[in-house]
Amino acid sequence: MTAQPARFGDSILDEVILLLIIVASIIVFISLLTEKMGIIGGIISSFFKGLFGLGGLFLPICVIAYCIWMLVSEEKRYPFVRGIGAGLFLLTVAAFAQVLHPIQVAESLGFFKRCGVLYGAGAFTNGGLTGGLIGGGLDRALDTLGSVIVLLATGIISIVMATGKSFFHALGDANAHRKARRKVKNEKIKNKAERIRQQEELEAERQAKRAQRRRRMNREDFNIEVQENSSETPYVEETVFRKKPLILETKKREPIFDFVKENGAEAAVHREEKTEDVPKEAHDEKAAETPSIREAAAMPAEDVRKEAAEEQVKPQATESDAADALFAEIFAEKPREESISIDILPEEDMGKTVVPRKETSAAEEEIPIAMMEEETVEETQAEEAEESEEAAEAEDAKPAADIHEPRKETAPVEEERPYIFPPITLLGKDPQTGNGSNRSELFENARKLETTLKSFSVDAKVIQISRGPTVTRYELSPSQGVKVSKIVNLADDIALNLAASGIRIEAPIPGKAAVGIEVPNKETQSVYMRTLLESDAFKQHPSKLAFALGQDIAGNPVVTDIAKMPHLLIAGATGSGKSVCINTLITSILYKADPKEVKLLLVDPKVVELSVYNGIPHLLIPVVTDPKKAASALNWAVREMLQRYNDFAAHGVRDIKGFNKLMEEKGDEKGKMPQIVIIIDELADLMMAAPGEVEDAICRLAQMARAAGMHLIIATQRPSVDVITGVIKANIPSRLAFAVSSGIDSRTILDMVGAEKLLGKGDMLFYPSGQSKPSRLQGAFVTDQEVEAIVDFLKKSSKPNYTQETIDQITAAGKVGGAAEDSDEFFSQAVDLILEKEKASVSMLQRQFRIGYNRAARLMDDLEKQGIVGPEEGSKPRKVLITKSEWEEMTGAVPDEI
Numbered sequence: 001m002t003a004q005p006a007r008f009g010d011s012i013l014d015e016v017i018l019l020l021i022i023v024a025s026i027i028v029f030i031s032l033l034t035e036k037m038g039i040i041g042g043i044i045s046s047f048f049k050g051l052f053g054l055g056g057l058f059l060p061i062c063v064i065a066y067c068i069w070m071l072v073s074e075e076k077r078y079p080f081v082r083g084i085g086a087g088l089f090l091l092t093v094a095a096f097a098q099v100l101h102p103i104q105v106a107e108s109l110g111f112f113k114r115c116g117v118l119y120g121a122g123a124f125t126n127g128g129l130t131g132g133l134i135g136g137g138l139d140r141a142l143d144t145l146g147s148v149i150v151l152l153a154t155g156i157i158s159i160v161m162a163t164g165k166s167f168f169h170a171l172g173d174a175n176a177h178r179k180a181r182r183k184v185k186n187e188k189i190k191n192k193a194e195r196i197r198q199q200e201e202l203e204a205e206r207q208a209k210r211a212q213r214r215r216r217m218n219r220e221d222f223n224i225e226v227q228e229n230s231s232e233t234p235y236v237e238e239t240v241f242r243k244k245p246l247i248l249e250t251k252k253r254e255p256i257f258d259f260v261k262e263n264g265a266e267a268a269v270h271r272e273e274k275t276e277d278v279p280k281e282a283h284d285e286k287a288a289e290t291p292s293i294r295e296a297a298a299m300p301a302e303d304v305r306k307e308a309a310e311e312q313v314k315p316q317a318t319e320s321d322a323a324d325a326l327f328a329e330i331f332a333e334k335p336r337e338e339s340i341s342i343d344i345l346p347e348e349d350m351g352k353t354v355v356p357r358k359e360t361s362a363a364e365e366e367i368p369i370a371m372m373e374e375e376t377v378e379e380t381q382a383e384e385a386e387e388s389e390e391a392a393e394a395e396d397a398k399p400a401a402d403i404h405e406p407r408k409e410t411a412p413v414e415e416e417r418p419y420i421f422p423p424i425t426l427l428g429k430d431p432q433t434g435n436g437s438n439r440s441e442l443f444e445n446a447r448k449l450e451t452t453l454k455s456f457s458v459d460a461k462v463i464q465i466s467r468g469p470t471v472t473r474y475e476l477s478p479s480q481g482v483k484v485s486k487i488v489n490l491a492d493d494i495a496l497n498l499a500a501s502g503i504r505i506e507a508p509i510p511g512k513a514a515v516g517i518e519v520p521n522k523e524t525q526s527v528y529m530r531t532l533l534e535s536d537a538f539k540q541h542p543s544k545l546a547f548a549l550g551q552d553i554a555g556n557p558v559v560t561d562i563a564k565m566p567h568l569l570i571a572g573a574t575g576s577g578k579s580v581c582i583n584t585l586i587t588s589i590l591y592k593a594d595p596k597e598v599k600l601l602l603v604d605p606k607v608v609e610l611s612v613y614n615g616i617p618h619l620l621i622p623v624v625t626d627p628k629k630a631a632s633a634l635n636w637a638v639r640e641m642l643q644r645y646n647d648f649a650a651h652g653v654r655d656i657k658g659f660n661k662l663m664e665e666k667g668d669e670k671g672k673m674p675q676i677v678i679i680i681d682e683l684a685d686l687m688m689a690a691p692g693e694v695e696d697a698i699c700r701l702a703q704m705a706r707a708a709g710m711h712l713i714i715a716t717q718r719p720s721v722d723v724i725t726g727v728i729k730a731n732i733p734s735r736l737a738f739a740v741s742s743g744i745d746s747r748t749i750l751d752m753v754g755a756e757k758l759l760g761k762g763d764m765l766f767y768p769s770g771q772s773k774p775s776r777l778q779g780a781f782v783t784d785q786e787v788e789a790i791v792d793f794l795k796k797s798s799k800p801n802y803t804q805e806t807i808d809q810i811t812a813a814g815k816v817g818g819a820a821e822d823s824d825e826f827f828s829q830a831v832d833l834i835l836e837k838e839k840a841s842v843s844m845l846q847r848q849f850r851i852g853y854n855r856a857a858r859l860m861d862d863l864e865k866q867g868i869v870g871p872e873e874g875s876k877p878r879k880v881l882i883t884k885s886e887w888e889e890m891t892g893a894v895p896d897e898i
């Protein structure tokens with residue numbers, strides 16, 4: 001075993017030397033780059049620059065790299081070669097610099113003088129002495145191009161020598177590296193695509209579930225369904241053919257079956273229950289004094305009712321008396337409450353929640369809303385089912401029996417109960433905790449206000465303070481010569497001095513020689529709906545469309561008339577109180593108007609906001625939640641409006657008022673037209689679904705519907721110009737702005753700033769048509785529980801008067817394909833022909849009706865869809881599945897409009 005020769009760098013001393021060299025190189029490097037190394041640094045810098053020019057900069061770097069390699073490398077292979085490589089690299093760099101940026105030296109000078117000039121001119125922009133000599137020589141011999149080629153080759157060689165790495169291998173490695181990177185990138189892209197695909201699948205699944213839920217909801221609510229797929233059996237067909245077992249595939253039309261069924265059942269119950277009009281006093285008296293109630297407790301509910309009816313028939317009873325009586329009949333179990341056990345008369349539960357118009361204790365009044373929920377519909381339904389056993393029998397197996405009934409019969413007109421207004425006790429009472437008003441605080445603020453303004457040389461006096469539920473208005477009377485704009489510009493300073501979160505300045509207050517400064521209250525109060533509904537302003541309001549909006553800045557109730565607006569745009573950021581406002585609007589109507597006088601068409605693409613109202617008697621059709629159906633509903637409204645205009649023309653009247661008056665004079669109460677309020681909660685969703693159609697319908701309605709007694713209430717949380725388009729804005733004159741995020745949004749709604757300063761939670765600017773400036777109000781508050789309680793009450797006391805005709809029309813309008821029968825004028829003739837010949841083929845239809853193949857084939861498809869003919873059987877004619885008599889029976893159920 002031969003001893004390895006000692007190599008430089010193995011011993012500690014070598015290491016120290018190498019470290020010293022590194023330190024020296026660092027000093028050189030820093031000296032070259034900066035002038036902060038003193039005189040020595042300057043000398044070093046000019047020495048290395050003079051010697052190597054740009055190469056001088058690489059010298060310390062190469063030396064440091066070399067030393068480190070010597071220190072860390074295990075093998076230390078070819079140190080000498082690497083050293084030469086590094087040196088060669090330096091010289092190459094210097095020569096390169098000279099070739100590209102030569103130092104001009106006169107040829108006439110001698111060698112040493114030339115060397116002196118080159119050394120003296122050495123800088124990073126050239127090659128210094130060595131670069132000047134090598135590069136200058138090359139340049140002279142090979143010119144610039146040749147020099148560059150040679151120097152490039154030398155550079156590569158020097159790098160190969162210094163690093164010990166093959167140039168071509170390095171190229172190959174770089175290529176491989178690039179490939180590897182590309183592969184990784186591709187992988188990443190693939191993974192991402194996969195992730196996106198999975199997300200899409202998930203989203204699609206979610207959508208499907210949502211759609212399913214929605215459909216279910218629609219079904220439950222008897223909502224109409226627009227047929228998105230023309231291959232689906234259209235609704236009309238089902239109602240026409242529902243009797244046929246072969247059409248039982250149309251079970252998906254349950255909503256309408258249910259609807260028909262329920263009406264049918266209800267009709268049965270109602271027929272049984274129907275008692276003659278019962279005067280209120282009589283009933284009240286009875287409820288109050290009759291001892292037989294206790295006895296009645298032992299009787300079944302029906303008997304009690306019959307008895308009451310027998311006793312109290314009075315022919316001269318008015319409708320309102322009848323309503324009261326019915327109300328009492330259904331809900332007046334309150335007086336019986338003490339004596340009647342719930343087991344015997346299950347309706348008693350209702351009595352607890354719904355208090356009749358008798359005085360009740362405060363405690364009792366507080367109960368209703370909380371207790372209302374549980375014992376509701378199921379019990380009533382169970383009861384109804386019990387009472388209408390015959391009807392239920394028919395229902396039990398299959399809905400066939402009910403379904404037979406012609407639709408007109410199921411129309412609610414005959415069995416309509418008088419409307420019973422919901423009792424006010426369903427709404428929470430204002431606890432009257434006071435408005436937290438502290439007079440001294442108000443005066444203190446007024447004084448602060450004056451001094452603040454004075455400090456900005458604005459002389460003004462506070463002349464009045466109005467404390468509202470959420471804001472207090474200080475009315476300032478500026479002295480002569482004070483510019484109003486000056487006060488407005490001081491808004492931030494005033495807010496700062498009053499330590500208020502933000503103030504709004506109304507300058508001037510309309511109709512007053514004063515400037516209003518509205519400062520948010522530290523404690524805010526809710527405006528109770530009940531307080532407003534009990535106010536004279538509401539009770540004595542002549543319009544059926546009185547809308548208890550809220551309280552003004554002075555705490556006075558504000559009741560407005562939708563009929564006068566005549567259309568209203570409600571906008572505000574999310575959570576600002578739009579839905580609550582719509583609820584108060586609907587509540588106002590429910591407490592003011594009989595469903596015969598006012599009808600509602602609710603469109604709620606958000607699904608959750610208005611669906612609660614399904615089942616109330618004011619609804620024209622169930623709440624429309626599908627944006628596509630909404631467009632149809634609006635189109636229906638346009639048609640209804642035009643129809644009303646036709647009716648007005650036919651009767652020589654100008655508007656709904658005149659028409660209804662005429663009907664009244666004629667004694668035709670049923671001929672009267674109800675006012676219709678169309679409420680859209682979230683226009684943005686509709687505008688996304690069918691922008692053109694919706695905008696068109698809204699505009700037509702907005703322009704003409706007033707005289708027809710139809711009014712639009714449109715809410716949106718996106719007050720941008722693509723939702724509230726110029727056309728919509730121009731046609732909806734009344735605006736209600738809730739808090740918005742920016743002045744731009746405020747401008748979109750009100751055409752002026754201000755709404756961005758609102759506080760949210762029902763704080764609003766109401767700008768009805770005809771008013772010069774918006775007024776600030778605090779909206780009334782009605783809780784979801786209160787709404788539910790009212791709706792529950794109405795559902796129990798009356799049934800929805802959904803107009804089947806309207807449902808049909810909207811459904812038909814929303815259908816993509818349309819009814820099969822409508823699609824071809826030869827449909828019924830084709831049915832007759834096929835039934836006569838007892839066979840069906842396309843060619844037969846072609847021959848008979850002289851129509852082309854396509855049309856005949858389409859006709860045949862329609863016949864198949866209707867279950868009249870069987871499927872294709874190759875070259876054989878199709879089977880005919882029904883007989884002539886069956887067809888006649890079926891067509892007997894065809895509603896008029898088909």
Ligand SMILES: Nc1ncnc2c1ncn2[C@@H]1O[C@H](COP(=O)(O)OP(=O)(O)OP(=O)(O)O)[C@@H](O)[C@H]1O
Nearest residue numbers: 526574575576577578579580717761762779780781
């Ligand atoms: N008049 C009011 N008085 C007191 N609080 C209110 C009033 N109006 C709304 N609020 C409060 O603000 C909350 C949000 O109101 P609401 O649901 O009406 O907002 P919104 O504008 O309809 O929001 P979104 O657009 O998200 O449905 C309510 O839950 C309620 O707590």
